[in-house]
Amino acid sequence: MASPGPLTTTAVNTPVEELDITNVYLTFETALPSPQFHQNAHAAASTSKLPQPPDLTPFADPRTWASHRKNVLLFLSCVATFLTAYTSGSYSPPAELMRASLSPVPSSVEPVLAGITTFCVGFGLAPMMLAPLSEMNGRYPVFVCAGVVYVLFQGICGVVTSLPALLVARLLVGVGASVFSTMVGGVIADMYSNEERNTPMALFSGSVLAGTGFGPMVCAVMAERWGDLERYPNMWKWTWWHQVMMGGVLMVAFVAFFKESRGSVLLSRKAKALNKWYEELEKEGYYGVCLEDDQGREKEGENTTGSEDSTDDGDEEKRSLSASATGQERGSSIKRIRWLVKEDEERASLGKMIAVSSSRPFYLLFTEPVIFFFSAWVAFAWGVLYLTFGSIPYVFQHVYGWSLEQSGYAFTAIILGAIVGTTMSIYQQRLLSHPQWVDPAEVITANSTASSLSDAEPPAPAHKPDKIWAFLRTNFPASSPESRLYFSCFTSTLLPIGMFLFGFTAKASIHWILPAMGIFLCTIGILSIYLAVFNYFADVYHKYASSALAAQSLCRNLVGGAFPLVTRLMYRNLGEAKAGAVLGSIAVVLTAVPWVLVWKGEVIRGRSVFAVSLEKKG
Numbered sequence: 001m002a003s004p005g006p007l008t009t010t011a012v013n014t015p016v017e018e019l020d021i022t023n024v025y026l027t028f029e030t031a032l033p034s035p036q037f038h039q040n041a042h043a044a045a046s047t048s049k050l051p052q053p054p055d056l057t058p059f060a061d062p063r064t065w066a067s068h069r070k071n072v073l074l075f076l077s078c079v080a081t082f083l084t085a086y087t088s089g090s091y092s093p094p095a096e097l098m099r100a101s102l103s104p105v106p107s108s109v110e111p112v113l114a115g116i117t118t119f120c121v122g123f124g125l126a127p128m129m130l131a132p133l134s135e136m137n138g139r140y141p142v143f144v145c146a147g148v149v150y151v152l153f154q155g156i157c158g159v160v161t162s163l164p165a166l167l168v169a170r171l172l173v174g175v176g177a178s179v180f181s182t183m184v185g186g187v188i189a190d191m192y193s194n195e196e197r198n199t200p201m202a203l204f205s206g207s208v209l210a211g212t213g214f215g216p217m218v219c220a221v222m223a224e225r226w227g228d229l230e231r232y233p234n235m236w237k238w239t240w241w242h243q244v245m246m247g248g249v250l251m252v253a254f255v256a257f258f259k260e261s262r263g264s265v266l267l268s269r270k271a272k273a274l275n276k277w278y279e280e281l282e283k284e285g286y287y288g289v290c291l292e293d294d295q296g297r298e299k300e301g302e303n304t305t306g307s308e309d310s311t312d313d314g315d316e317e318k319r320s321l322s323a324s325a326t327g328q329e330r331g332s333s334i335k336r337i338r339w340l341v342k343e344d345e346e347r348a349s350l351g352k353m354i355a356v357s358s359s360r361p362f363y364l365l366f367t368e369p370v371i372f373f374f375s376a377w378v379a380f381a382w383g384v385l386y387l388t389f390g391s392i393p394y395v396f397q398h399v400y401g402w403s404l405e406q407s408g409y410a411f412t413a414i415i416l417g418a419i420v421g422t423t424m425s426i427y428q429q430r431l432l433s434h435p436q437w438v439d440p441a442e443v444i445t446a447n448s449t450a451s452s453l454s455d456a457e458p459p460a461p462a463h464k465p466d467k468i469w470a471f472l473r474t475n476f477p478a479s480s481p482e483s484r485l486y487f488s489c490f491t492s493t494l495l496p497i498g499m500f501l502f503g504f505t506a507k508a509s510i511h512w513i514l515p516a517m518g519i520f521l522c523t524i525g526i527l528s529i530y531l532a533v534f535n536y537f538a539d540v541y542h543k544y545a546s547s548a549l550a551a552q553s554l555c556r557n558l559v560g561g562a563f564p565l566v567t568r569l570m571y572r573n574l575g576e577a578k579a580g581a582v583l584g585s586i587a588v589v590l591t592a593v594p595w596v597l598v599w600k601g602e603v604i605r606g607r608s609v610f611a612v613s614l615e616k617k618g
Contacts, residue, residue: 019288019336026271026339028061028263033289033337051280059270062191062261069259070191074200076250076258077184078207080147083246084177085211086218087154088123090239091116091170092389092564093220093408097227097236103161111163113564115170116386120561122174124554127182128361131546132353134183138265139190142179143254150176151247158240181208182553185534186546190261194539198429198531205531206422209385209523213414216389220408227404264343271339278338288334361551364544368608370597371537371548377590378533379555381495381526384583386560388414388519390567395506395515395576413516417523421491424524425531428487436469437478481539482601485594488532492594495525496587503580518580525587532594540605 062070092113099105099112106112126146134142153172160166188200219239226235260266278289348356364371388411396407431437472478476486502518537548571579597604 019334021336021338023340024291024337025342026267026274027342028064028267032274033291050284050286051277054273054277056270056273058259059266059273062263062266063193065191072257073187073191073259073261074203076254077180077187078203080143080180080250080254081184081204082207082211082214083243083250084150084180085208086215087150087173087177087243088116088119088386089212089215089389089411090219090243091119091215093216093393093404094223094227094236094239097223097229098166100229101161102163102166106163110565110568112166113390115167116389116564117561118167118171119174119177120386120557122171123178123181124557124561126175126178127553128358128550129354130179131183131186131550132350132357134179134186134262135264136347136350136353138260138262139183139187140258140260142183143258144251146176146179147247147251147254148176150180151244151251152176154240154247155244158237158244182549185538185549187261189538190263195433197538198535199426201531201534202422202425202429205425205527205534206418208530209418209421209527210415212385213411213418213523216392217408217411217415220393220411221405224403224405224408264341268341268344271341275338278336282336288336291333291335291337357547357550360544360547361554364548365551365555368548370540370604370608371551373590373593374533374536375552375555377593378529378552379559380586380590381529382556383559383563384495384499384522384587385414385526387563387567387583388522390564391502391571391579392519394568394571395502396512399506399508399576400512410512410516410519413519414523417520418527420520421524421527424491425487425528432478432483432486434469436466437472476598480601481536481605482598484535484539485532485598485601488528489594489598491528492525492532492591494521495529496584496591498522498525499580499584499587501580503577503584506576506580536597540608 095109095112098115099109102112130142130146150173153169153176156169157166157173160169184204185201188197188204192200222239223236226232226238229236281287347353365375366372392410393404393407396402396410397404402410477483498518498521500518501521502515505514505518533552534549537552538545541548570582574582
């Protein structure tokens with residue numbers, strides 16, 4: 001509803017202004033009361049100068065927004081995610097040039113590569129404080145403020161001349177960039193239901209991996225062509241400046257086109273707009289709205305500004321007289337109300353929210369086996385992704401004799417893997433929604449009304465049951481939370497396969513396309529793991545999902561930040577084949593995680609205190 005509607009007034013003798021104010025909970029589904037205010041005897045006769053009803057269009061439920069509006073926010077969010085992933089990967093190629101520009105010059109490049117680690121630390125820890133802010137004040141201000149920090153310290157990275165300053169600046173770049181990854185999932189959850197969420201999440205996940213591939217590819221070209229410090233002493237710094245420019249343009253687009261998507265924040269703003277209108281009208285002498293008696297019954301007498309005797313016979317008589325005087329139907333009455341939002345009342349203080357946000361992820365990590373093993377699974381996958389920042393240049397330069405620029409082109413395999421993996425994820429969800437896989441009883445319930453079912457037999461299936469579909473419905477139900485893991489059981493095996501292929505085929509006697517194919521397969525496996533973990537946590541842990549995701553995010557970023565520090569040492573000491581064998585073997589062991597959940601998921605969830613409590617409430 002865009003506005004409460006045109007104002008009509010009726011002069012009555014009943015002193016409605018003496019009624020106590022009743023607080024009523026407002027939801028997106030609440031039907032606003034009839035805007036028929038009752039004129040006080042001292043009110044002006046004309047309503048032409050009365051305050052106009054507020055425009056409530058900006059406060060609509062994000063899940064009911066038009067598709068084009070959702071698509072704009074999704075596009076901006078995915079571009080921001082792409083750019084922050086681009087930032088994480090673009091740091092490695094010009095590391096030698098950064099080392100040479102520092103004073104004093106570090107003895108090796110490894111201390112400079114610690115900038116990836118500090119970036120990941122900021123990226124992992126900041127959401128524990130920023131997420132509560134976004135829940136209390138909305139996504140928009142947090143995105144804009146964090147974006148300014150991100151762009152500002154990107155620029156500072158390009159001008160600092162000491163290693164400690166560079167590492168601190170990278171830490172703060174990670175803090176600013178973190179919201180464009182961890183909170184984008186929240187934006188998607190704001191706008192899409194569980195059934196609609198897979199495609200936006202697949203696009204978001206694909207943006208992460210595509211940006212991770214584009215960053216080192218582009219900056220490797222820049223570092224190679226502008227790496228002669230005698231001819232181009234500062235040109236290599238465009239590896240920073242072009243990111244500052246892209247980030248600046250992105251933030252302008254965010255300020256102009258991004259709309260608040262946090263439902264509880266929008267609902268609070270809607271309540272404030274309505275309450276302000278009511279107050280302005282009462283100043284002019286117009287009191288009360290026509291409210292259904294059962295609307296607000298939960299709050300009536302509990303949160304009022306007057307005394308508790310507002311429910312006595314005298315007040316009931318006033319309500320009855322007012323209702324009959326205006327011709328209202330039985331069951332409604334004239335009341336003075338103010339809207340409340342339940343989430344505002346239940347929300348703790350900011351300090352407590354930050355304390356819970358900082359402690360609960362660790363509690364869940366060490367008390368919930370599902371979260372622990374899934375976090376280990378996705379953290380290792382993310383570590384492998386960050387390992388490519390060092391392993392791809394090292395292998396293709398030392399084994400195949402490529403230049404830095406040529407080795408940068410090898411990151412194309414990650415980009416292609418992200419595109420193919422995203423496409424696969426979208427079509428996998430469509431297959432899971434196939435009418436013959438979904439339980440026919442659920443289809444009947446969804447597509448039939450109660451009246452038609454009471455008078456007619458359930459319709460016959462449109463297709464003759466197939467044994468394969470029947471087997472899938474019986475043993476792998478599409479409605480189960482574990483359905484999020486069915487396809488990842490197979491696609492996640494591409495991670496160890498890719499690691500073995502990359503390690504054992506990285507030889508001068510073997511064509512470079514085979515190790516590149518290994519990187520391609522690894523990327524598809526990593527994306528499927530990332531998407532499965534996010535969707536499964538969201539489905540199983542509901543309101544605790546943000547804490548569960550924060551736990552895996554912290555593990556993922558800490559492991560991802562540590563891997564680049566040991567990449568060169570590992571490949572130098574073990575060699576390509578042994579390094580690939582070690583990493584591939586660990587990936588094989590962790591690939592058992594989704595299989596165990598698919599097999600025993602219901603039993604394991606039954607032992608989870610959090611999951612059981614949520615199922616009972618559901």
